[in-house]
Amino acid sequence: MHLRKQWIWGIIVLLVLAAAGAGGWYWWMKNGARGTAKPQALIPVKSAASIKDSYDVIVAGTDPEGISAAISAARNGQKVLLVDGRGREILGGLMTLGWLNTIDLNYAPEQPVIPGKHNFLDKGIFQEWYERVEGTSFDTTTAANVFYDMVRKEPNIDLLMKVKEMKPSVEPGTPANKVTGLDIVKEDGTKIAVKAKAVIDATQDADIAAAAGAPFTWGREDIGDPKSQMAVTLVMKLSGVTPQVWQSFGKHKNTQSDATSTWGFPEMKEYKSTNPERVRMRGLNIGRQNDNTILINAMQIFGVDPLNPQSVKEGIEIGKKEAPHVVEYMKQHFPEFKNLELVGTAPELYVRETRHLIGEYRLTMADLMDNRDFPDAIAYGSYEVDIQSTNYKDPGAVMMKPIQYGVPFRTLVPQKVDGLLVVGRAASFDSLPHGSARVIPLGMATGQAAGAAAKLAADKGITFRQLSQSSEDIAALREKLVQQKMELKMYKFDAPEYTKHKAYPGLKAAVGMFLTVGGYNNKDWEVDGASNAQRFVYNMAGIRKIKPAVFPGDPSAALVGMADPAKQALTLNQAALTIGTAIGLKPPQQKTAEELKARGWLTQETLSKIADPNKLTNGEAFLLLRDVAKNYAQMNIE
Template sequence: MRRKNRKVAAAVAVLVFCLLAAGGMAGWMLYEKKTDTSNSNLRQALIKVDSVGKLQPAYDLIVAGTDPEGIVAALSAARNGLSVLLVDGRDRDILGGLMTIGWLNSLDLNYSPEQSKLSDKHQFLNKGIFQEWYDQIEGTSFDTHTAANVFYRMVLAEPNIDLLMKVRSMEPIVLTSGEAKRITGLNIVTGEGEAKQVGAAAVIDATQDGDIAAAAGVPYTIGRADIGRPDAQMAVTLVFRLSGVTQEVWDSFATIGDGTGIDKMSAWGFKAARDYVSSNPDRVGIRALNVGRENDETVLINAMHIFDIDPLDPASVQEALEIGSEEAPLITEYLRKTYKQLENVEFAGTAPELYVRETRHMQGEYRLTAVDVVDNRDFWDAIAYGSYKVDIQRINAVDRGAIIVAPKQYGVPFRSLVPLEVDQLLVVGRAASFDSIPHGSARVIPLGMATGQAAGVAAKLAAERGMTFRELSKSEEAIGELRGRLTEQGMDLTRASFKEPDYMKHKHYKGLLAAVSMLLTFGGDYNEAFQLDAGAMAGHFSNSMMMVKTIHPDFFKGNPYAALEGLEEPGQLPLTLDQLAYGAAVTAGVEVSRDSALDELKKRGWLAAETIETIADPNKLTNGETFSLVRDIVQHYVGVVYE
């Protein structure tokens, strides 16, 4: 019996050993796959893109714009049985727009909060047609030829799509009846100069700047007008190419340090790039590099910031291209001298189109807010989800830009695609109905592609039911049907499981929501910079009140810095409750002394008693306490609540 038991024990031990060995081997293979940086892909020749030979007089749907968002919208509608005209008005030879002609080949991805440690594949939000496209490219960055060809093959596979490139102009046909407006198609001048009137039951505006919606009469804001700065918008970028990046050179990037890293197709970091001295410092600068690999030993560099450009003005756009083309070789030479890993690379040209981050923000049935993103808010009509950080790039040479918040997962309502005042029109991509702060996250292309898929299915559903998009947006039953169809067609509209961020549990969370909405604070890459329990400073509070004044100028007409008179080194001086009240009162134009300001604000009802009760030390306010007090003032004086 003992001998039999020994044999069984030995067999079990061997089995356990084999299982452990197999598990170890599988783990090692997974590690090798995750850390493999070799790129054996060959560069594809670009497939020639042909326009349709004969336009139909009318289509079920016209999609304006051949950026990724428009391509996905056309694919989605066509797969749902609609006849679609996909039309381009930017003199392009290939599909993909910003990705393939603006050379933005590094993706700002919407990662799911749920990531498997047992897989070498990233898990993304939304999936759907974006995932279908992503699975055919190289990785987190891609070769622009590959991306363009995949887009074109996907379009060619849909017989319901007519593609029309290089039109000279396209303008909306709008019928007006009283105050009601309805888009019924586009007036198009083809590349050959032939004028065509093309009818459509619906139109999706997927142009980068919302050109069709603007021309149709949809109201919109420009840049940061919604927070009092209509002349401020994020810098534009001219991507440039470096050649001579062999596998050996690519792998050497991992030895740089300072946070620089690589995977198979992307590199990031190179923080010394920020020390570059521009030849034209008021107009152009650079940040740390985003590097996207191509399949021909070249890389594309997204780093240049060009300031004071109006992307809606062709002459200004041309100026930006010239400024960037002059600076790119100088930046290359700096990088060669700064990094030994780059000493043998060569400048190899600039992108044909600018990377424009921000222009028009349409006014829709719902406007996505900063609160929505910070709160990781879901919506009953969510047709896509975002998780990319709110990345506000520099607006001028002095500004440094900021990561406002790093959300986990927030919803994008269908109502944000439905513009005000014009029926049978949807807007997808960065020009949709987003406030300028959440736009810093919602503008990314993968999320725009998800909105495009939703818009295509919505066009089919609205046609079936004889509803306008506005009517559809107000029907919970119809939206439920839309979400169901999107799920059936490969989109993932589930809410991921994730731990609530610590800032959401803080007692001054509501104050934080107001502060973020007015750009009084930012969280950084990991929300570490909110520092709600850190001490607030008197000098910084005056800066905050200046921002409050900018956003609410009709209510705050005083000079917040006048409240600092008589204080020594206010930048190092803890903010007291009396000083906060005095600074707010002075900015509001209320005549008070520093000693009487608090009582005056209490008497006016601007400060809530329950907020004051939360203050631990009136002589040393924290950031969180300050945010809550400012929230009270704006709510009870201005009448605006950020929630």
């Protein structure tokens, strides 16, 4: 009888799976995300009636990462002050006022077989919030109301909105300054000094950390381009989206859709801007609202300094002026948009990049390439490394797609400052891996970790730096986070194919120096493709850009007298000549592979991997570049 029951249940399971396969797409479109609902009224946000002189924790910033940090600290028994310093009326920041309503999600390597169900790496408070909104895209009013409801239900949180100014109160010290609270100018001009055992900087720009003396890099400074940062975006709102219109989006060529999100329409890249040096369009990311409107994230605006209010204002005006032209183009070129109308643009810009903290650990591209875990991992990511354009000539790039990588607690701990943690996109990530780690779900996980760490550090009577250096205390922090519904585990998966290539050490270094990109499929770097003399000069120039002081020579001088170098196979001798020229070696006889090996700048291991010295592959060239960067320039690329 027992065997018969097993057999019957097996048949039922097979039938269910068959039905899911046949109707999976329909089910996904209709039920995979919760979809639209009746529009909600916006709940008015109220500040606390009175503010205390001191708290256990102050959280600066009301973006999702700050909300997560405040809720986490409060649920861990800490008295919390959550402060908005941007004149906002509602909570949620980028999601609710920047109108970024499509979520860049970190999917776990293992996913449910049921279509439309998701397994995220970032659970905890993010998952709690996500389960109350519409789906992979959400209505901004729903999101704002859920954020506020979660905050107001925590009796340990006092909320203070629309402060005019907030600066850290700092006790100078050696080797670290100590943050002891915030000096705040309230909306009515009243000045208050609020003490705290810990401050969590969720400003998104590391404003508090920078003011306290924490070191950071700006934009792409770490790869030799300090004047460049990713474009900002002004999100547009269009009305008139019926269910039929929504369903038509997913039928467009090279476009995909679920119940609340659409991504595609790559032809938008052909749009001719009225202000081409400042504005450009890319493919459309479309998020559905509950009132028959959609929000479109696709407009790239260049030359905006996010820390300069006047520059931000100018950027918004540029975007507002361009938006009607963009929508008219869409109406003329895509029948799906012919009956839609522009009804507004976001109150705030979507800013992707400003400061990058220098913390106790700095997340690297090598970490993502290796899919590394860490003993102090407090969040995990898997989103593609999406590097948006920095100017109208820059196409942007998808560096690669990791499977899963850990984010150490140490990335939240600033060097030279105590009593402070930094969460969100300004944490201690190199500018390239930041293209993945900047996404909001991961940021909310860092916020939750920071809130729990504040409690643990207070109970132990230790600094965050001391906590980060203690394996016992880190284990306790991770255990506490797991108890609070975060998932801190590394899934089992096969190593990516690219890691098995003989040239992988060189490829990893080249990716970290922004010399090559792998795309969504981790194959575009063409490791086995033939290199050429011109490409190697470009690569050497890229390294020189990062470390100009140690490469005084011009690598292009190695091409003098060579006809059409882009068509000339890269030889080992030509590669050595290019390297020696960039280093500044004078006599030609010093610019040989043997000379560079004798000086310890090239290794025998690398040279032994070169199959044909007269015709180097891209991978073999990357190995040479790695040796020079590591052994000569002393760059940390692994």
